[in-house]
Amino acid sequence: MRTFLSRYGLILVLLILPVAYGIHDLQVDGNLTRLGENLKDGISNGAIWALVAIGYTLVYGIIELINFAHGDVFMIGSFVSFSFWSTLGLTLTSKGFGLFFGLLITLVIAMLACGTLNVLIERVAYRPLRNAPKLAPLITAVGFSFILQNVGLEWFGGSQRGVDDLINAQKTFTTIGGVTITHADVLAVAVTAPLVALLAWFVTSTRLGKAMRATAQEPEAARLMGVNVDTTISLTFLLGGIMAGAAGLIYALYQTTIWFFQGFQAGLIAFTAAVMGGIGNIQGAVLGGLIIGCIQQISDNRIGGEWTPAIVFAYLVLIMVFRPQGLLGEETREAG
Amino acid sequence: MSAIAAGLRDSRERFNQLPRRTIWAIGAVVLVLLILLPFAYQPASGFIDDCVTALAYVVMALGLNIVVGFAGLLDLGYVAFYAIGAYVIGWYGSGFFASINGSKGFHFVAESASHLPGIHINFLFILVIAALFAALAGTVIGLPTLRLRGDYIAIVTLAFGEITRVFAVNGTDIHPFGKNYPLTLGRQGITPIDPIDLPGLKAFDPLNLRPWYWFGLALVLLVLFVNFRLRDSRLGRAWIALREDEVAAASMGVPLVKTKLMAYATGAAFGGMAGAFLASYQNTVNADQFEFSFSIFVLAMVILGGLGSIWGVVLGAVALSFINSRLIPDVLNGVPHKIGLNFDLTELSFGIFGFLLVIMMVLKPEGLLPERRRQIEFEEGVGADEALYEARA
Numbered sequence: 001m002r003t004f005l006s007r008y009g010l011i012l013v014l015l016i017l018p019v020a021y022g023i024h025d026l027q028v029d030g031n032l033t034r035l036g037e038n039l040k041d042g043i044s045n046g047a048i049w050a051l052v053a054i055g056y057t058l059v060y061g062i063i064e065l066i067n068f069a070h071g072d073v074f075m076i077g078s079f080v081s082f083s084f085w086s087t088l089g090l091t092l093t094s095k096g097f098g099l100f101f102g103l104l105i106t107l108v109i110a111m112l113a114c115g116t117l118n119v120l121i122e123r124v125a126y127r128p129l130r131n132a133p134k135l136a137p138l139i140t141a142v143g144f145s146f147i148l149q150n151v152g153l154e155w156f157g158g159s160q161r162g163v164d165d166l167i168n169a170q171k172t173f174t175t176i177g178g179v180t181i182t183h184a185d186v187l188a189v190a191v192t193a194p195l196v197a198l199l200a201w202f203v204t205s206t207r208l209g210k211a212m213r214a215t216a217q218e219p220e221a222a223r224l225m226g227v228n229v230d231t232t233i234s235l236t237f238l239l240g241g242i243m244a245g246a247a248g249l250i251y252a253l254y255q256t257t258i259w260f261f262q263g264f265q266a267g268l269i270a271f272t273a274a275v276m277g278g279i280g281n282i283q284g285a286v287l288g289g290l291i292i293g294c295i296q297q298i299s300d301n302r303i304g305g306e307w308t309p310a311i312v313f314a315y316l317v318l319i320m321v322f323r324p325q326g327l328l329g330e331e332t333r334e335a336g
Numbered sequence: 337m338s339a340i341a342a343g344l345r346d347s348r349e350r351f352n353q354l355p356r357r358t359i360w361a362i363g364a365v366v367l368v369l370l371i372l373l374p375f376a377y378q379p380a381s382g383f384i385d386d387c388v389t390a391l392a393y394v395v396m397a398l399g400l401n402i403v404v405g406f407a408g409l410l411d412l413g414y415v416a417f418y419a420i421g422a423y424v425i426g427w428y429g430s431g432f433f434a435s436i437n438g439s440k441g442f443h444f445v446a447e448s449a450s451h452l453p454g455i456h457i458n459f460l461f462i463l464v465i466a467a468l469f470a471a472l473a474g475t476v477i478g479l480p481t482l483r484l485r486g487d488y489i490a491i492v493t494l495a496f497g498e499i500t501r502v503f504a505v506n507g508t509d510i511h512p513f514g515k516n517y518p519l520t521l522g523r524q525g526i527t528p529i530d531p532i533d534l535p536g537l538k539a540f541d542p543l544n545l546r547p548w549y550w551f552g553l554a555l556v557l558l559v560l561f562v563n564f565r566l567r568d569s570r571l572g573r574a575w576i577a578l579r580e581d582e583v584a585a586a587s588m589g590v591p592l593v594k595t596k597l598m599a600y601a602t603g604a605a606f607g608g609m610a611g612a613f614l615a616s617y618q619n620t621v622n623a624d625q626f627e628f629s630f631s632i633f634v635l636a637m638v639i640l641g642g643l644g645s646i647w648g649v650v651l652g653a654v655a656l657s658f659i660n661s662r663l664i665p666d667v668l669n670g671v672p673h674k675i676g677l678n679f680d681l682t683e684l685s686f687g688i689f690g691f692l693l694v695i696m697m698v699l700k701p702e703g704l705l706p707e708r709r710r711q712i713e714f715e716e717g718v719g720a721d722e723a724l725y726e727a728r729a
Contacts, residue, residue, distance in 0.1 A: 066487055125694050132701035134487075135410065139639050142632050143693030150687025264628075268498065275491060310502035313495035320492050321480045 009322035013315070014291060017298050033178040038297045044185035046293020047192035048254065051247035052270035053277070053285035054199065055118070055240030061280030062216045062236045064134065068141040069121055071267020072148035073114050073241055077248020078258045079155055081110045082163045092164050099166060103249075107191070111245035118241025119234050127230070145264075152260030160259040167253050184254045191250055196286055199239065203282060212236055216280065265309070269296070272316045278329020287327060344704060370553060374546040384545040390657040391552030392614045395559050397637040397653035398646065399606025402563070404635065405644035405707070406572060407599035408579030410490040413477065413497025414634050417604040419504055419626040420473050421466040421611025426526040426621035428457045428465065429612075433517060448539035449530050459532040459616060463609050470608025471601040478600035482593055497631055504623035525622035529615055548617055555613060556650075559606055563646050566602065575599055576644075576709075629686075633660075636693055642703025644710060651704055664688055 022035050052074050059067045090102045125140035169184035203209040214222040215232045223229050251266075252258050273292040277284025295315060299308045319326065351359070377383050396418065403411045426432055429446075431454035436442055439453045446456035457465070477496045481489045503510075507520030520526070532551055533539040540547045566572045574595045577585035586592050615621045633656065641652025664685040702710055 060487075064487065066490065125698070128698045129701055132697075133643075135404075135639055135643065136697045136701035138410075138490075139636060140694045140697045142636070143690035143697070146629075146686045146690025147694070150684055150690070153687075154684070268494075268628075271491070272495075275488075306506050307502065310499045310506075313498050313502075316495045317480055317492055320484060320488060324484055324488055 010319055010327060013318050013322065014295075017295060021298060021302060031178065034301075035298075036177065036179040038301050039294050040179050040181065040185060041301075042294030042297035043290055044188040044254070044293075045297060046273075046290035047188040048247045048250050048289075049266070049270045049273050049293055050286040050289025051192055051195065051243045051250070052266055053273040053289045054196070054243045054282055056267075056271050056274040057277070057279055057282060057285040058212075058236050058240045060274065062212065062233060063126070063130075063137075065126065065137050065141065066271065067240070068138070068267065069125075069144035069148060070118075070240065070244060071263035071265075071270065072145045072152070073118050073121075073263070074244040074248050074251070074266055074270075075152055075258075075260060075263030076117060076148060077110045077114045077245040078252040078262065079152060079248075079260075080113045080245070081106050081249040081252050082156075082258055084109050085164075085166070090164070090166055092166070094166065103166070103253075107246060107249050110249045111242040114245030114248065115238045115241035118237040118244070122234060122237040127233075145267075149260055149263070152263075156258065156260065158260070160257045162257050163252055165253075165256045169254060169256055188250050188254055191246055195243065195246055196282075199243070200282055202239075208232070208235060268309075269312055272312055275316065276319050276326055278326030281326070281328050284326055284328035291327075348705065371550070374549050379544040379546055381545070384549055386658060386661040388545060388548045388552050388617055389614070389661060390654050391549070391556050392610045392617070393634070393637065393657045394556050394650050394653040395552075395610035395613070396607050396634050397641070397649045398556075398559050398563050399603045399610070400634050401603075401638050401644065401646065401649045402566070402575070402606070403599050403603035404638055405649065406567065406575040406579065407596065408575075409481070409596065409599060410487070411493045411600075411603070412490045412628075412631055412635065413493035413495070413500070414603075414607055415626050415628065415631040416477070416497045416500035417470040417474060417607030418611040418614070418630065419500050420470045420604075421608030421613075422615035422621045422625070423504070423520060423526075424466040424469050424608065425459075425462050425529055425612040425615045426520070428455045429459065429462050429530040429616065430454055430456075430526055430528065430621075432521075432526050433513070435516060445535060446530065446533060447535075448533050456530055458535070459530065459612075460534070462612050462616075466608040466612035467605040468608075470604040470611070474600040474602075474604025475597050477604075478597045482596060494628070494631075497628060501623065501626045501628070504626050507623070520621075520623060522623050525620045527620040527622075529619050529621065531619075532613075532616055542619065552613065555609065559609075560646065560650070567646065571595070571598060579644075640693075640696055640703060642706040642710070645703065645705050645707035648703050648705030648707070655704075659692065660685070660689065 018035065018039070021038075022032060025032055025035050052071065055070045055073070056067060059065060059070070085102060085106045088102050088105065090099060090106075094102065121144050125144050126137045129137045129140065167183045167187055169182060169187075171183050173181045173183050173186050175181065203212060211222065211227045211232045212235065214225065214227055215229055215236075219229050222232075251262070269292055270289065273288035274285045275288070276291060277286070277288030292312060292315075296308055296312060299305075299311045303311065354362075373387070374384050396414070399417070400411060400414050403409050403414075431441075431452055433442075433455050434453045436453070436455060441449075441453040442455045443450050444456070444461065445458035449456040477493060481492045484492065504520050505522050508518045508522040508524075510519045511517060512519055531540040531542065532548070534551075537547075540551070567576075574585070574590045577588065577590055578592070578595055578599075582592070585595075634653075637653040637656045638649050639652070640656060641650065642648030
């Protein structure tokens with residue numbers, strides 16, 4: 001019973017919401033379209049969370065720090081994207097190749113900006129504290145989170161700001177089995193999937209990726225084997241920031257509003273996703289992001305958006321109780 | 337900055353070498369000065385107002401210090417206990433339950449409110465109830481974290497803090513006390529709250545802040561006393577043993593479950609007391625007060641002062657609460673205009689606060705007045721901290 005619970009308990013818990021509402025839908029509507037819509041929204045939304053969660057999981061995997069500033073780096077990504085595409089002159093009338101090319105440049109700029117920002121934060125706020133107690137970098141992370149939020153506040157003001165709906169986000173792209181797939185959904189998945197694949201390839205198959213994995217396992221031994229630990233950590237932050245920048249652009253196009261406080265909630269959700277998948281594990285972060293996205297959409301649609309944070313965090317607590325190492329996490333070396 | 341820190345340490349060492357009697361005498365003089373302080377200002381002056389808030393923060397920071405500083409359990413959801421303490425007085429010390437007892441109200445040693453509807457229990461009892469409720473909540477939050485270590489505890493406590501906030505904000509939609517009464521009044525806030533009404537004295541007046549100050553000071557002294565006694569007790573030594581090495585502590589016979597839960601409960605109780613006091617002082621219980629950033633604010637006080645160091649935490653709490661209430665809005669606000677820039681610095685207060693946290697941590701990660709044990713670890717490079725906050729699942 002105990003092993004059963006620890007092995008499948010989390011999966012059972014995760015299935016509660018979709019199964020309960022699936023049965024409800026079958027009884028009321030006679031089909032699963034509504035649940036399908038929820039899950040579809042969940043996956044495209046979850047793709048954004050997955051990109052942010054990767055940043056958390058990479059950083060935690062390598063220096064065991066909850067990078068509280070990461071959500072705000074994502075927010076800066078949205079702001080940079082909006083500012084840049086406005087400068088480029090992309091408007092509602094932009095179409096076809098111009099729009100595609102413009103957004104591609106914006107994506108690259110947002111990714112580079114966030115990557116650089118993340119590296120700078122590491123350099124200023126975390127590296128000097130490498131040998132300090134674990135709590136010290138946590139506090140500087142929170143400090144930087146506040147600083148970035150204030151930058152966002154000065155940049156676009158305190159209220160939510162609507163941005164141009166460049167891609168016609170809610171327009172139907174295609175319909176599968178009664179479930180409408182919009183432009184926004186296509187965008188989220190089409191940007192996220194190649195990025196994640198590229199990252200996974202980078203980490204598993206390149207020399208630098210090998211250095212990252214070695215540093216994550218045992219920094220001291222990696223250093224003795226000739227890995228430049230400082231550079232590797234900077235690289236990790238760069239990759240995390242790049243993913244957050246991409247997520248920032250998708251978010252701005254998907255939601256068509258940006259807000260200086262968006263990073264806080266997104267950060268907590270993405271962190272939950274990273275923990276759910278098994279922190280330090282990239283596939284886990286993606287899986288966790290998608291699952292959290294689905295939970296969130298089901299809760300927004302059926303229970304009420306104001307309760308969603310409580311439900312997501314209740315799931316977080318349940319994960320911690322049933323399976324602290326997460327869905328895909330292995331028993332870590334320190335497990336005792 | 338580091339010169340200040342070195343000076344602080346020097347003077348501290350010199351202070352510790354003084355004879356015991358001199359230290360007591362200095363302490364007594366400082367205490368008398370603190371008691372007389374309000375007479376130097378108008379009864380409703382802004383400075384006394386900031387002092388009262390600072391005193392409440394000191395109580396909270398001392399509570400959090402038990403959990404984080406003594407027992408080494410990183411708690412990022414401390415605001416939950418502030419919320420619980422505040423809601424205890426919101427429920428049992430205001431007109432919230434307006435139609436109870438045929439709209440005549442229920443009163444318990446509450447002279448000044450005896451004609452008002454709603455439940456009105458004397459503040460001293462409220463303080464006890466708030467401490468008990470918060471301690472209970474602390475135990476409940478502690479339970480799922482027992483198997484976890486390090487950062488994972490931080491995440492679970494953070495989750496509970498946010499869940500508490502969501503319930504506080506959306507409490508208007510749930511009715512656990514019967515149809516007429518929601519759980520909370522959300523962002524609208526429960527107001528007015530009974531002022532402190534001590535037996536034999538008049539109820540505290542919002543226009544004369546001196547009694548509030550003295551009450552806060554008395555509360556701080558009480559909590560300080562309890563803190564020192566706890567630290568030097570069997571339980572306190574068990575906490576520190578747990579912080580230094582959980583496995584070693586367990587094999588020496590320290591009961592892990594009981595010790596951890598006691599740390600959560602005690603820390604939470606102080607948070608609840610401070611919450612009830614602040615709610616009464618601010619005359620409202622509003623869900624917007626219970627943001628995650630407040631947990632971080634209190635944690636920053638503890639870390640700034642020095643984890644586990646009681647006097648350090650007091651210093652950290654006073655410093656941060658005055659930076660927040662005085663330095664940024666009043667003193668620094670004129671600076672941009674003087675150097676010819678035109679913007680409002682209060683808008684930047686959180687950014688400045690974040691900047692201070694970063695600077696402080698980079699320059700002096702062990703805090704302003706580090707606990708002696710930790711200072712030795714820092715100076716001799718004993719790597720005890722590494723094992724301390726290592727994440728294990």
